[in-house]
Structure formats: structure tokens, C-alpha cells
Amino acid sequence: MLIDELSYEKREDIKLLCQKLFNENYIPEYIFAANEKLRKANPDYSMLLACFDAVSEILDSCGWSLNRDDQVGVIYISSSYPAMKTILSKMESYFLFALRLIYDQKKTGVSATGQVFIYVRDLIEQLSSLGALDQVTKQERKKALQTLKNKNIIARITGELSDLDAKIAILPSILCVLSASKVAMLKKSLDTIQSAEEEDDDDTI
Numbered sequence: 001m002l003i004d005e006l007s008y009e010k011r012e013d014i015k016l017l018c019q020k021l022f023n024e025n026y027i028p029e030y031i032f033a034a035n036e037k038l039r040k041a042n043p044d045y046s047m048l049l050a051c052f053d054a055v056s057e058i059l060d061s062c063g064w065s066l067n068r069d070d071q072v073g074v075i076y077i078s079s080s081y082p083a084m085k086t087i088l089s090k091m092e093s094y095f096l097f098a099l100r101l102i103y104d105q106k107k108t109g110v111s112a113t114g115q116v117f118i119y120v121r122d123l124i125e126q127l128s129s130l131g132a133l134d135q136v137t138k139q140e141r142k143k144a145l146q147t148l149k150n151k152n153i154i155a156r157i158t159g160e161l162s163d164l165d166a167k168i169a170i171l172p173s174i175l176c177v178l179s180a181s182k183v184a185m186l187k188k189s190l191d192t193i194q195s196a197e198e199e200d201d202d203d204t205i
Contacts, residue, residue, distance in 0.1 A: 002054040026173035029073030072172035114172035121164040
């Protein structure tokens, strides 16, 4: 294997990178520190680029594919085995969908590195406009956003994730999570559900 040609130190670094990939799934080119809006280069991304073929070979032998989207600057893993996929709760799925919609709405104002900055309040308002969730508690909000943060889909800039005034960055990895075709399908599905609910309401008046 290609990893056998690398030094002991490199092999150890690759082991750590694989663990990060399993835990985080998405490794963006740029990252943010809390309370800082200025991004910085992600050393994990640079390392993965340098050892891409070796890491890809290792993951492939375990049923994973290492993917690279140079256009948005994200490296991520995927698998065709259902048991290996991350299962999101209904709340987390709605948050993810709303984040992608906001990202698309604001993409003309996206920073040079692809991030969109919003407040948590903006996300809740988007969910409300979709009619997707009637009410979101502070605890549910924090849990859903923390899950997406752990997967490098968003980054906390200021405040606590449970606060409506907290500022977050929607990272370009959102484009790898939900494709344009999947977004269109979800929109259609949500519209169908809402139409059915409106018809039911009409019947009971």
C-alpha cells in the first residue's frame, strides 16, 4: 500500500486524519476560531491534499470513498453502506435544509472563501417561513446546531449556539451535503405536505 512508503510520523498523522474524517466527515480548506471572523488555512485539509492517494487507498479498503471538491475547497468521505451513514434527527435535517436555502439566497454576497455569515435568528425565521417546524426550544436548537458544527457544516463565530443572537458561518461544505437536485426534491416534498395539511384544515372548517 502507498502508506507503507511513508515515514512513521506521516503514518501516525494519517491515522489521526482518518479519525477526524470519521468524526467530522467534512474537512474544509478554511476554518474559524470562536469570536474571530477572519478565516485561516486548515492544516488538516493541507495534509489530506498532500497524502490524498494514500488516505484514499486506506479508506477504500474499509468501504469508504475519499472525495475532493476543489471548487468549494472541501474534502469529505462517503459510503454506499447505509450503516456507515450519519443519521440526522428530524430537527437536524430541517436545520440543514434551511441552512442550504439561506446559503443559496445569499450566495451572491458570499465571501471570497465561500462562507455565508448569519445569525441563529435568521435560521429560525427561515424555518418558520417554511412552515417546517412549529416551535423549536432552546435546547433543541443548541443540539441541532452542535451536531452540524461537529460535522464542519457551520462554525460558531460569536455567542452560544443556543442564543438567537449568536453569529455563525455556513461553510461551503453545505454544498457537498445537499446537492441542488436534493434541495429541489426536498422543496417539492415540503410543498406537498403543506398542501395536504391545508386541505385537511379546509375540511374541518
